[in-house]
Amino acid sequence: MSASSGVPRVPTFVTGLDNILNGGIPQGATVVIEGSAGTMKSTLTYAILYQNALRRGTHGLYMTLEQSRTDLEEQMSELGMARTGQVDLKDRLAIVDLGELRHFLAEAGESDLTTDWFKSVLRQLRSFKSEFPVGLFVLDSMNALLSLHNKENPRVDLFHFLRELKELGMTSLLISEIGDGSDTGLGRTTLDYLVDGIIRMEANRVQDIVNMQMGVVKMRKSSHKRSFHPLIVSRGRFEVVGA
Ligand SMILES: Nc1ncnc2c1ncn2[C@@H]1O[C@H](COP(=O)(O)OP(=O)(O)OP(=O)(O)O)[C@@H](O)[C@H]1O
Ligand SMILES: [Mg+2]
Numbered sequence: 001m002s003a004s005s006g007v008p009r010v011p012t013f014v015t016g017l018d019n020i021l022n023g024g025i026p027q028g029a030t031v032v033i034e035g036s037a038g039t040m041k042s043t044l045t046y047a048i049l050y051q052n053a054l055r056r057g058t059h060g061l062y063m064t065l066e067q068s069r070t071d072l073e074e075q076m077s078e079l080g081m082a083r084t085g086q087v088d089l090k091d092r093l094a095i096v097d098l099g100e101l102r103h104f105l106a107e108a109g110e111s112d113l114t115t116d117w118f119k120s121v122l123r124q125l126r127s128f129k130s131e132f133p134v135g136l137f138v139l140d141s142m143n144a145l146l147s148l149h150n151k152e153n154p155r156v157d158l159f160h161f162l163r164e165l166k167e168l169g170m171t172s173l174l175i176s177e178i179g180d181g182s183d184t185g186l187g188r189t190t191l192d193y194l195v196d197g198i199i200r201m202e203a204n205r206v207q208d209i210v211n212m213q214m215g216v217v218k219m220r221k222s223s224h225k226r227s228f229h230p231l232i233v234s235r236g237r238f239e240v241v242g243a
Contacts, residue, residue, distance in 0.1 A: 013051035026171075059135050063138065063140065
């Protein structure tokens with residue numbers, strides 16, 4: 001655990017980003033990873049879990065509501081981040097597919113509409129944590145969770161969800177897709193206020209070349225730079241240039 005400014009930090013192992021963050025994400029923080037479709041949010045968050053499992057033995061849990069577990073595993077294996085291979089990370093890197101839970105609920109006669117998805121995710125996490133000491137948690141994605149959560153007071157429920165999530169003591173990375181036109185602003189702006197940090201991924205097209213950029217929009221307990229930096233991605237390795 002790096003402690004350059006007194007707070008224990010979880011390194012991202014993204015070259016440059018850890019410099020911006022004075023060593024990493026404050027341990028126990030809830031951080032939104034946001035970007036438009038295809039800006040490598042899933043790859044980045046998985047890479048953070050993978051590197052922390054590999055180099056620090058941290059237990060990571062990736063909860064997916066978007067891609068199936070098989071699909072995600074195939075994508076990450078292609079990028080050189082298989083959970084089994086030269087090193088076996090299966091006991092430190094778990095993937096939970098909430099789509100499977102939806103299927104199970106449907107079979108049990110419970111519909112999506114009557115399920116409280118925030119509570120359901122917390123229940124899953126608590127039961128998982130009793131067997132597997134999760135240090136790092138990824139939720140892919142908040143948009144999917146918010147769209148399933150069909151209740152009257154999503155703002156209030158989101159507030160309670162984030163508070164209870166924080167009480168679980170994990171460092172949480174919440175994926176939020178922006179700019180797809182489907183977000184009314186309710187979930188995202190409320191989310192941005194409530195979380196400890198926001199890391200944004202951007203893709204800018206210059207003629208026929210797409211350049212990636214990354215910036216830290218906010219991070220409590222850190223005096224970080226606000227600039228955006230070019231991001232180079234090569235297989236599963238990310239590098240923020242000039243940070
Ligand atoms: N080095 C690379 N440079 C550019 N693109 C890459 C590179 N490596 C992988 N990709 C591709 O980038 C795409 C987006 O990655 P990823 O799925 O992580 O993004 P995402 O933001 O989670 O997307 P989505 O909006 O679909 O959830 C993937 O199809 C992946 O194969
Ligand atoms: Mg994704």
